[in-house]
Amino acid sequence: xxxxxxxxxxxxxxxxxxxxxxxxxWDRTGVLSPRYGDPNRRRPYSRIYSxxxxxxxxxxxxxxxxxxxxxxxxxxxxxxxQRYDTPWASLRFYVSGRRVxxxxxxxxxxxxxxxxxxxxxxxxxxxxxxxxRAAAECLLRRHNDQIGRVTRHRYVMHNAPVLAGxxxxxxxxxxFHTAGYDTAAILREYPHLQAEDVQAAIAxxxxxxxxxx
Numbered sequence: 074x075x076x077x078x079x080x081x082x083x084x085x086x087x088x089x090x091x092x093x094x095x096x097x098x099w100d101r102t103g104v105l106s107p108r109y110g111d112p113n114r115r116r117p118y119s120r121i122y123s124x125x126x127x128x129x130x131x132x133x134x135x136x137x138x139x140x141x142x143x144x145x146x147x148x149x150x151x152x153x154x155q156r157y158d159t160p161w162a163s164l165r166f167y168v169s170g171r172r173v174x175x176x177x178x179x180x181x182x183x184x185x186x187x188x189x190x191x192x193x194x195x196x197x198x199x200x201x202x203x204x205x206r207a208a209a210e211c212l213l214r215r216h217n218d219q220i221g222r223v224t225r226h227r228y229v230m231h232n233a234p235v236l237a238g239x240x241x242x243x244x245x246x247x248x249f250h251t252a253g254y255d256t257a258a259i260l261r262e263y264p265h266l267q268a269e270d271v272q273a274a275i276a277x278x279x280x281x282x283x284x285x286x
Contacts, residue, residue, distance in 0.1 A: 079109060080122040080209075088208040089130045096120070096130070104147055105129050105161060128205045129161030135201065139168040149173055165198050215239070221269030223277045234277060236270045246274035 086093055100106045100120060109121035122130070133146060153160035153175070165176040167183060174183050215238035222237040234243045241263060249259045256271045263270075 080124070080127055082120045082122075085120075085122050085127055085130060088127055088205060089134055091130060091134055099130070099133070102147065104143065104150060105133060124205070124209065125159040125162040127209070128202050129159060131201050131205050132161045132166065132198070136166065136168065136173055140171055141168055141173050142171055145171065145173060149175075162202075163198075220267050221273040223273055234281075236266065236274060239266070239270075241266070241274075243274040243277045246271055247278035250275050250278075 080088065082093060082096055085091070085096055089096075097114075097120075098104075100110070100114070105126065107120045108123040108126050111119035111121075113119060136146060137143065150161065153164070157164060160175075164178065167174050167176070176182070177184050219237035223234050223243055224237045225232055225234050235241055236243065236246075246259060246263075249262060250271075254262070256268050259271050260266060260268065
C-alpha cells in the first residue's frame with residue numbers, strides 16, 4: 074500500500090479517533106510529539122505526523138481504553154524514548170491491571186515489572202499497524218474536487234507543484250508530454266490519474282515555461 078509520508082492533525086484525528094484536544098495535549102505534555110512538528114505550534118500545519126507517529130497514537134489510545142493512566146504512559150514513554158526509536162509504534166505491549174509492560178525485541182522478555190499472578194492482555198501491534206494502514210488508505214482516495222487541480226504544500230514533495238491528492242509532480246507529467254507521450258500513454262504510466270489531471274499538469278507546466286522564458 075502507498076503509505077502517506079505525512080499526516081496533518083486533521084488526518085491524525087480521522088485515522089486514530091482521537092480528538093484534536095487530545096492530540097495537542099499529548100504533544101504539549103510530551104506523551105507523543107509529531108516527527109515534523111514546527112517549534113511554533115501556532116502556525117498552520119505546525120503538527121505533521123509520520124506514519125509511525127500515527128501507529129503510536131493508535132497504540133496509546135488503545136492502552137488508555139484498557140485503563141492505563143496517562144501518568145503511567147508518560148513514565149514508561151520517557152524511559153522507552155531513551156532506548157528505542159518510535160517505541161509506541163515498534164514494540165509489543167501488554168497491559169496488567171493499570172500497568173503497561175513491553176516485550177524486549179532483543180531478548181523476548183517482558184519488561185516493566187508485571188505483578189505476579191495477574192493476566193497480561195496483549196496489544197496486537199500487527200493489528201494496530203494494519204488498521205492504521207487501512208485508515209490511511211481511505212485518506213489516499215481522492216475527492217472529486219481534487220481531480221484536475223494542481224496544489225503545493227510545504228510538506229509534500231518539498232513544496233513542488235503536484236496533482237491534488239497525490240504526490241505526483243506536474244513536472245513528471247510534463248517530462249512524459251515533451252517526450253511525445255499522449256494523454257492515454259501517460260495514464261498507462263499513472264493508472265490512478267484521470268485525463269483531467271494530465272491536462273491540468275501540462276497546462277500548468279506550459280504556463281510556467283512561458284513565465285520562465
